[in-house]
Amino acid sequence: MATGKKKKRKKVRYSEVRIKLSAKQKKSLLNYCNARRTTPNKLIKKMIRTYISNYSKEVPEEYYITEKQLDLFNDNGDSLD
Secondary structure, eight states, X not given: OOOOOOOOOOOOOOOOOOOOOOHHHHHHHHHHHHHHTOOHHHHHHHHTHHHHXXXXXXXXXXXXXXXXXXXXXXXXXXXXX
């Protein structure tokens, strides 16, 4: 049997993202995490998973906002007035 070398594992690079929370928001986040027995980091990553995994290559054209597009109408087409 030939003893081959194992391939060296590619090092995972992480990026740091900072968000600011008020004291009340932080307390609420920690209370929720304690109730669910998870960490704030895992909770936040789970909540944004669809955004951080699906668009690594290309974002569909429909998600881009043009410069001339205004937010005058809500989802059902009614005006805000």
